[in-house]
Amino acid sequence: MSQMSENKGRTMENYTVPDAPFRPGDKADFGQKWKEQPSDLDRPDPVESSALDTEKHAHGLIRVLGDDNTASGEWDPKLDANELIRGLEMMMRLRIFDDRMIKMQRTGKLSFYMRSLGEEAVAIAQTMALDEKDWVFPSYRQPGAQFVRGRDMVSMICHCIGNTEDNIRGRQMPVHYSWKEGHFISISSPVGTQFSQAVGVAMASAYKGEDQATITWLGDGTSAQGDFHYGLNFASVFKPPVILNVVNNQWAISTHKNLATGGSNFAARGLAYDIPSLRVDGNDFLALYSVTKWARERARAGKGATYIEVYTYRAGAHSSSDDPTRYRPGDEFKCWPGGDPVDRLKDHLIKIGAWSEDKNIELTEKIDSEVIAAYKEACTFGDLANGPFPPSSTIFTEVYEEVPWHIQEQREELGK
Amino acid sequence: MKEMNMIESLNSALDNMLEKHDNVVIFGEDVGYFGGVFRVTDGLQEKHGLQRVFDAPLAEGGIAAIAFGMGLNGLRPIAEIQFADYIFPAYDQIVNEIAKIRHRSGGEFSTPLTIRTPAGGGIKGGHHHSQSPESQFTHTPGLKVVYCSNPNNAKGLLTSAIESNDPVIFFEPKRCYRGPFYGDPHNVPTWKGHPKAEVPDGYYSIPLEKAEVILQGNSCTVIAWGAMVHVAEQGIRDSGVDAELIDLQTLLPWDRDTVVNSVKKTGRCVIVHEAPKTSGFGAEMSASIQERCFWHLESPIIRVTGWDTPFPHTTEWDYLPSPARIAEAIKKTQEA
Numbered sequence: 001m002s003q004m005s006e007n008k009g010r011t012m013e014n015y016t017v018p019d020a021p022f023r024p025g026d027k028a029d030f031g032q033k034w035k036e037q038p039s040d041l042d043r044p045d046p047v048e049s050s051a052l053d054t055e056k057h058a059h060g061l062i063r064v065l066g067d068d069n070t071a072s073g074e075w076d077p078k079l080d081a082n083e084l085i086r087g088l089e090m091m092m093r094l095r096i097f098d099d100r101m102i103k104m105q106r107t108g109k110l111s112f113y114m115r116s117l118g119e120e121a122v123a124i125a126q127t128m129a130l131d132e133k134d135w136v137f138p139s140y141r142q143p144g145a146q147f148v149r150g151r152d153m154v155s156m157i158c159h160c161i162g163n164t165e166d167n168i169r170g171r172q173m174p175v176h177y178s179w180k181e182g183h184f185i186s187i188s189s190p191v192g193t194q195f196s197q198a199v200g201v202a203m204a205s206a207y208k209g210e211d212q213a214t215i216t217w218l219g220d221g222t223s224a225q226g227d228f229h230y231g232l233n234f235a236s237v238f239k240p241p242v243i244l245n246v247v248n249n250q251w252a253i254s255t256h257k258n259l260a261t262g263g264s265n266f267a268a269r270g271l272a273y274d275i276p277s278l279r280v281d282g283n284d285f286l287a288l289y290s291v292t293k294w295a296r297e298r299a300r301a302g303k304g305a306t307y308i309e310v311y312t313y314r315a316g317a318h319s320s321s322d323d324p325t326r327y328r329p330g331d332e333f334k335c336w337p338g339g340d341p342v343d344r345l346k347d348h349l350i351k352i353g354a355w356s357e358d359k360n361i362e363l364t365e366k367i368d369s370e371v372i373a374a375y376k377e378a379c380t381f382g383d384l385a386n387g388p389f390p391p392s393s394t395i396f397t398e399v400y401e402e403v404p405w406h407i408q409e410q411r412e413e414l415g416k
Numbered sequence: 417m418k419e420m421n422m423i424e425s426l427n428s429a430l431d432n433m434l435e436k437h438d439n440v441v442i443f444g445e446d447v448g449y450f451g452g453v454f455r456v457t458d459g460l461q462e463k464h465g466l467q468r469v470f471d472a473p474l475a476e477g478g479i480a481a482i483a484f485g486m487g488l489n490g491l492r493p494i495a496e497i498q499f500a501d502y503i504f505p506a507y508d509q510i511v512n513e514i515a516k517i518r519h520r521s522g523g524e525f526s527t528p529l530t531i532r533t534p535a536g537g538g539i540k541g542g543h544h545h546s547q548s549p550e551s552q553f554t555h556t557p558g559l560k561v562v563y564c565s566n567p568n569n570a571k572g573l574l575t576s577a578i579e580s581n582d583p584v585i586f587f588e589p590k591r592c593y594r595g596p597f598y599g600d601p602h603n604v605p606t607w608k609g610h611p612k613a614e615v616p617d618g619y620y621s622i623p624l625e626k627a628e629v630i631l632q633g634n635s636c637t638v639i640a641w642g643a644m645v646h647v648a649e650q651g652i653r654d655s656g657v658d659a660e661l662i663d664l665q666t667l668l669p670w671d672r673d674t675v676v677n678s679v680k681k682t683g684r685c686v687i688v689h690e691a692p693k694t695s696g697f698g699a700e701m702s703a704s705i706q707e708r709c710f711w712h713l714e715s716p717i718i719r720v721t722g723w724d725t726p727f728p729h730t731t732e733w734d735y736l737p738s739p740a741r742i743a744e745a746i747k748k749t750q751e752a
Contacts (some may be wrong), residue, residue, distance in 0.1 A: 017466040111540035111729070162730035170730030173542035189544030190502055224473030226505060229570070252474055257473050327450045348574060384730065386538075392734040399725045406694065409533035410723045414734060 020256035024325060028335040034281065036061035038073035043290075044296040049354035051274045058267040058277040061311060064286035065344055071349040077129075077290040087128060087285055088349060090147040091120040091342045094365050097153065100371050101160055101174075105320045108385040110161045110174045111365040114143045118315025118333060121285045121341035122217070122247055124148055130215060135205075136184045137216035139191065140175050141314075149182035152170035162389060163382030169394040182187035192218045192225035195244065196288065199231050199305075202240035206302075213299040215292070217245040217310075218261045221252020223269075232307065236273040239304025243295040244275075246307075247282065249314035254327040272308030282312030283338035285345040312338060392416040421607045425567035425615045426456045426532075429574040430494065432619050434464045436628045437492060442469045442579065444479060444496030444532075446727060451625035453536060454593055478533065480506035484514050487527030487583070492551075495576060500535035500587060501544040503608035507552070514583045515558030515646045526582045532574070535720075536643050538591035538601070538738050548642065548691040548722070553585045554668045560624060560655055561668040563587040563641040566596070566612035569665055572622030580624060589642035599647040599660065599739040627671035629678070633660035636684040636749050638673060639701065641667065645686045646739060649689075651742025659686075659746055667697055675701070676708045683714035684749035688737050692719040696742075718745040 022028040025296040041060050044053045071078075098115040116123070123142035127149070130136075136145045146156060158165040160174040166176050168186065178186030185194065189397060198216035205212040218228060235242055248265045250257050261269075270277030277299065280291045284358050288310065295306030299410050315333040317324050324330075349355030382388040396411040403411070420428065433440045447745035448471035451458030459467040472479050475499055476710060483493040498655040503510075510531070514718050519528040537546035548609045553561045560582050566568040570588065591597045607613035630645065631652060631739055636659040640648040645663045652659045660678050664670055679685045685705055687698040698719040722736045 017448075017470045019449070019466070061742070166730075171543065171726065171728050173729055174547070176542070190504070210667065221474040224475040225479065226475065226477055252445075253453065254446045255471050257472065259473050292671070321453070389730040391730045395723060395725050395728050395731055396734055407724050410693070410725075414723070416734060 006059050011204055014188045018256070020257035020258060020328065022332060023327065024329060026329055028329045028332040029373050030337050032068055032334055032337065034063065034265040034337050036063060038063045038066050041073070041075065043074035043294065045099040046294045047303055049276050051271050051276050052198040054276045054278060055271060058271055058279055059265060060279060062278055062280040062287050062291055063284050064290060065284045065348055067345070069347040071286050071348060073201060075087035075287055075290045077286055077293060079136050079289065080216040081275060081349065081352065083128070083357060084285070084345065084349055085355065088342070088345050089363060089367070090124045090144065090357070091285075091345065092372070094120045094144045094366060095342060096364070096367050096371050100375055101157070104161065104375065106406050109379070111384055112174050113160070113320045114140050114175045114318070115316040116144055118340065119247065119249060119282065120144055121288055121345070122282055122310055124403060125216060125285045125288035126245070127293040129289045130213065130296055131211070133183060133212055133380035135198070135201050135212065135214040136182070136186065137194040137201065137214060138187060139194065139217050139219060139222070139247070139405050140187055142217050143177055146177060146179060146182055146184055149184065151182055153316070153371065154197060154378050157378035158381055161378060163378065164388050164390055165368070165378070166382040166390060171174065171394070180243055192222040192227035194218070196227045196234065198244070199234045199238070203238055207238045208338070211243040211300055213243060215243040215245070217247050220246060220248040220250065220257040220393070221255050221264060230295055232258035232270065232273045232275065236275050236299055241299030241302070241304045243292065243299065244305055244307045245310055246309045247312060249312045251314045252327070253322060258310055258390040259383040265347035267307070273307070275305050275307045276304065277309075279311060281338055282310035283341040283344060285341060327331070375400065418617045419608065420567045420615045421595070421613065422564070422567045422570045422588070423454060423456050425571040426588065427458060427460070428576055428615065429571040429578075430457065430460060431463070433494070433575065433578045434460065434468060436619065438470040439491045439493065440468070441491055442496070443472045443482070444495045445472055445474055445498045447496050449469060452496065454590065455495070475505070476502050477505040477509055480509035480514065481520045483529045483531065484509060484527050487529040488517070488525055492578060494532060497531060499545050500533040500549050501547045503533055503549065510543045510553070510559070510585070511556050515556045517675070519558060521749040526581060526726065527583060530574070530577045530586055532586045532588060532658045534590035535580040535587040536589045537727055537732050538597055538643060540732065543726050546732065548587070548689070548726040550587055551695060551697045552693055554697050556585070560584040560666065560667050561587070561670060562624060563589070565589060565592065565642055565645040565663050566610070567607055567615050568612045569622055569628070571615050572620050573624065573665060575619070576624045577611045579621065587642060590631070592646065593685065596646040597643045598650040599736070601733055606636055619707070622665070624666045625669050625671055627665055627674040628663045628730055629660060629662040629674065630663050631659065631683065631741055634657045635659055635682055636686060636746050637662060637675070637678040637682045638686045638688065638742070638746065639664055642663065642690070644690055647737060647739055648663060648688045648742055650739040652746065653745035654739050655746040657746045657750060669702070672704060675705065679705055679709045680712045683712050684747045685713070685717045686718065686720060686742065686749060688720045688742055690722045690736050692724045693719055694724050696721055715749045718749060720745045
């Protein structure tokens with residue numbers, strides 16, 4: 001007890017402990033609109049650009065969709081309206097799917113859920129900008145990538161409710177999707193591990209001489225993990241075809257991004273690793289698509305990694321176990337200048353005459369009925385509240401390629 | 417005395433320690449403003465200030481290293497690792513640095529810190545919110561390893577852990593935060609009315625390295641820790657055998673005398689833990705018990721444990737040791 005002292009009280013602050021800008025009861029104020037405009041930033045040649053050429057892109061904010069809902073600037077990907085409608089449809093599908101899963105979670109049909117609310121554009125726009133065979137190393141808020149690759153909703157729901165048709169046999173919590181056919185790696189709860197793994201996957205693609213890129217995401221909070229720095233440094237050294245994204249959605253459960261960095265910018269960190277680095281409005285579907293295409297072009301040309309800060313806001317709770325009204329203003333998302341990514345793309349499509357409110361309502365109803373049909377079909381194979389579950393023998397299989405004697409003995413001991 | 421659940425008693429221990437020692441600081445992911453994802457640090461930042469209770473960046477390796485440094489330089493840090501499954505980025509700092517600094521510096525330096533971490537299954541947490549990795553730390557000289565099981569010993573043991581001049585890994589069975597767990601997921605009792613929910617409001621410590629005999633008996637010694645103490649209690653009731661139940665409480669160094677004396681009395685022994693069997697702490701205990709009790713044993717020592725597989729999600733009740741498996745093992749010891 002020699003090192004102990006009785007409490008004498010503290011009078012001075014010795015180190016800085018950052019706080020969030022707004023807490024419950026505060027009026028959140030991020031400014032009405034972004035200061036940055038779509039015309040601000042040039043689109044440098046992806047193949048010729050060095051990290052230094054992206055300095056202002058890392059410190060600025062790449063936008064395409066303006067406040068008037070038009071698309072402009074050098075980063076406009078000039079996507080066909082049908083492609084944009086496809087993107088809108090998938091974002092709407094993801095939101096409706098998430099709402100249905102949350103309802104099911106509340107009835108006990110699944111144990112837990114995480115929505116992508118407010119971040120639907122991220123995985124969907126970025127995956128659309130990739131090649132079909134590119135690897136996807138997501139965090140838990142990019143399940144939308146599976147829609148782009150055409151995964152069947154019934155299969156996704158079967159995983160979430162852990163029934164007999166769950167392709168990962170009820171082994172992981174909901175939202176921890178795995179889908180080999182879609183080059184979508186099994187999601188792991190320990191945050192950030194995928195980020196550096198993705199660099200290894202990309203090195204293997206480069207080794208094999210294949211034109212296959214890998215995309216990965218982690219959150220602002222997770223960027224504090226060692227894996228973030230491992231990933232950036234290996235990518236900087238070996239220059240494999242990888243697209244490294246930090247989704248800065250301001251919050252990691254209750255931890256504000258002010259705790260993840262002493263600065264205010266995540267994109268500029270990539271410059272110190274000598275990796276071309278971009279900062280993009282994460283609620284701007286077109287800008288997200290465009291920066292990812294740029295990164296993919298660099299990968300195809302053998303120019304190595306691109307690092308992107310996706311600037312957005314986590315509109316929902318961290319998960320079904322979280323209550324964000326305990327640590328942030330309940331209406332903070334409504335004050336976010338980036339707005340709602342789904343509404344912004346819809347408004348743009350209406351602006352260019354390719355869409356209407358009526359069509360939107362019609363599509364919403366169509367998706368809604370498809371999601372309900374998918375969930376009803378999935379429930380015929382069981383759910384967490386009522387079973388049936390994958391048989392308990394699946395506890396023992398696929399631990400190794402073949403079941404060793406000691407695990408075989410334990411399986412027989414369980415007798416199921 | 418006051419009736420508390422385990423979250424309240426842990427909170428009370430932390431509050432007492434912050435009041436008593438001005439070199440105590442608490443940090444970890446979501447522990448500050450929010451008060452922890454399980455609410456264990458609720459209200460402590462508001463009461464004791466940002467300097468003493470604060471949120472850490474999401475980096476378990478960093479959290480352990482910062483605790484190492486603070487402890488080395490006169491503070492008494494209490495770090496929370498949000499789930500024991502997430503402790504592994506901190507493993508290098510814990511195993512190679514925190515555990516060894518006293519020895520490798522010839523006693524010149526030491527770092528009195530506590531790492532609190534919720535562990536164990538029973539909450540539908542799947543692979544990464546359910547593991548019980550105590551044996552990955554009991555294999556590390558220089559650490560003390562504690563596993564509380566009820567509100568009373570949670571407070572008493574945590575106080576001793578914080579006041580220990582050695583680093584302590586403190587496991588909290590998250591399934592028992594709000595009530596004991598008797599192995600039946602459909603029966604969810606609270607701590608209300610449980611004798612171990614009676615907790616002193618003020619300063620309260622229980623010495624480390626001491627086990628507690630929960631049930632006296634003469635026909636079999638059953639040893640458990642964490643949530644398995646309550647499951648084992650149910651297993652003993654179901655077996656109808658006059659068994660003695662020992663809550664080990666501290667795993668490293670463990671209370672060998674209490675265990676050995678009990679096994680010499682009963683001649684039979686069952687060890688229960690939820691971690692996998694192979695290289696689990698039950699293996700160490702079983703070996704030590706037979707070294708000292710061989711001529712007293714009437715039947716082989718049996719381990720009832722989690723399987724040698726990753727922890728499952730939907731089928732967790734078939735993974736965790738059940739009262740039925742424990743009762744069967746106890747009865748089997750009586751056959752010889």
